Amino acid sequence: MTSSIDDPTYSIQKSTQMLEELRRWVEVESPSEDPRAVDRLTDYVESQLRPLNVQIERVPGIEGAGDCLIARTEGHGQSVLVCAHLDTVWKNGTLATVMPFRVIGDRAYGPGIHDMKAGAVMAVDAFRRIAIDGIVTKRPITLLFTPDEETGSVSSRWLIEQEALKAAVVLIPEPANGQDGACCTGRKGMGIFQVHIRGVAAHAGVAWDQGRSAVSALAEVIQAIDALVDSGSGITTNIAPIWGGSQPNIVACEAGCKVDVRVKTAVDGRRMEQAILSMAGQRSGIEVEISGGMNRPPMEETDKILELYEVAREAATRAGFDLPKCLRGGVSDGNFTAALGIPTLDGLGCTGGGAHTPDEHIIWVDLAPRSAVLFDLMCSL
Numbered sequence: 001m002t003s004s005i006d007d008p009t010y011s012i013q014k015s016t017q018m019l020e021e022l023r024r025w026v027e028v029e030s031p032s033e034d035p036r037a038v039d040r041l042t043d044y045v046e047s048q049l050r051p052l053n054v055q056i057e058r059v060p061g062i063e064g065a066g067d068c069l070i071a072r073t074e075g076h077g078q079s080v081l082v083c084a085h086l087d088t089v090w091k092n093g094t095l096a097t098v099m100p101f102r103v104i105g106d107r108a109y110g111p112g113i114h115d116m117k118a119g120a121v122m123a124v125d126a127f128r129r130i131a132i133d134g135i136v137t138k139r140p141i142t143l144l145f146t147p148d149e150e151t152g153s154v155s156s157r158w159l160i161e162q163e164a165l166k167a168a169v170v171l172i173p174e175p176a177n178g179q180d181g182a183c184c185t186g187r188k189g190m191g192i193f194q195v196h197i198r199g200v201a202a203h204a205g206v207a208w209d210q211g212r213s214a215v216s217a218l219a220e221v222i223q224a225i226d227a228l229v230d231s232g233s234g235i236t237t238n239i240a241p242i243w244g245g246s247q248p249n250i251v252a253c254e255a256g257c258k259v260d261v262r263v264k265t266a267v268d269g270r271r272m273e274q275a276i277l278s279m280a281g282q283r284s285g286i287e288v289e290i291s292g293g294m295n296r297p298p299m300e301e302t303d304k305i306l307e308l309y310e311v312a313r314e315a316a317t318r319a320g321f322d323l324p325k326c327l328r329g330g331v332s333d334g335n336f337t338a339a340l341g342i343p344t345l346d347g348l349g350c351t352g353g354g355a356h357t358p359d360e361h362i363i364w365v366d367l368a369p370r371s372a373v374l375f376d377l378m379c380s381l
Helices: 008-026 035-049 113-133 157-164 214-226 266-277 303-319 334-339 364-380
Strands: 055-059 068-072 079-085 102-104 107-109 141-146 167-171 183-187 189-198 236-244 254-263 281-283 286-296 325-328 361-363
Touching: 008 035, 008 107, 008 113, 008 364, 035 055, 035 068, 035 113, 035 141, 079 113, 079 157, 079 334, 079 364, 113 141, 113 361, 113 364, 141 157, 157 167, 157 334, 167 334, 167 364, 183 303, 183 334, 189 214, 189 266, 214 236, 214 254, 214 286, 254 266, 254 286, 266 286, 303 364, 361 364
Parallel strands: 079 141, 079 167, 183 325
Antiparallel strands: 055 068, 068 141, 102 107, 107 361, 189 254, 189 286, 236 254, 281 286
């Protein structure tokens, strides 16, 4: 029996082995909001990497987040950085109630399995093969695992950017896109804003004219933000949740909302940030406070990224599948690295769907061939 990835029998056997390992990862729940839970998964990943002849560094968490974990092979010069997050959007207990790990046909289900534990397992699998076989790669390989991507990478962004500046290229094994399994050569940037409005409370029946409704003021702000949408240019906003007031017979003295902004270019990001923040101020007994800003810069497709994509596409051909490319509205830590000018290829994880929904799943038979592409890129870049 050949051990080549293009042999169907070997590929299924390898994917089956990887699925069993992935099950262990999924069954260690790791919601971003629970640093201790994320650290339990980090502990497990570290235990898998420690026996390898590689450098291991555990970076303590800051700002209430879990730890980061780095593994490096030996070598000189700029690295190939592979960046993955261990946190998920799913609360503790999801596994026992809403989303038990299960396999149905070619699909495997579980909290965080698609976003992005499958991709992280694939990265470790490729890295382990390099270390165990003593393969001398063209560049040193750095694996970076972070604990808070789903909540904005507030505590880990500095480390992501620090490692990216030492790298020649960055690979992000976030989920592959849609039915065609495309990787990602560009992403929109994202902004997060908080609106808090203070008005004046009053009895809605006998003293209405003495009140100043924070809810009415919020409605005006929401309309103004929605007016900034330009879907043709890729500029969108989403306002949720909203809150305000206490009783129908009381003029609301407080109201607020959160705002999600997506843009294709850094120029549009700066313009949107300025436009939304400028809506703050005082007028007619109403005080409007707006905080926040652009959380992630856009990952803009460049010639260097397209060159990196062509290398990956050829690697996928060798592994027996087509690898199309796409631009996504969602964000990742690849937004940070690409904005630094480091060629970044994203969406190199497993096929599947339903991320952030109870239908979250992967196509588990794709684990081995997709991991083979990561291995190829780690060795050849």
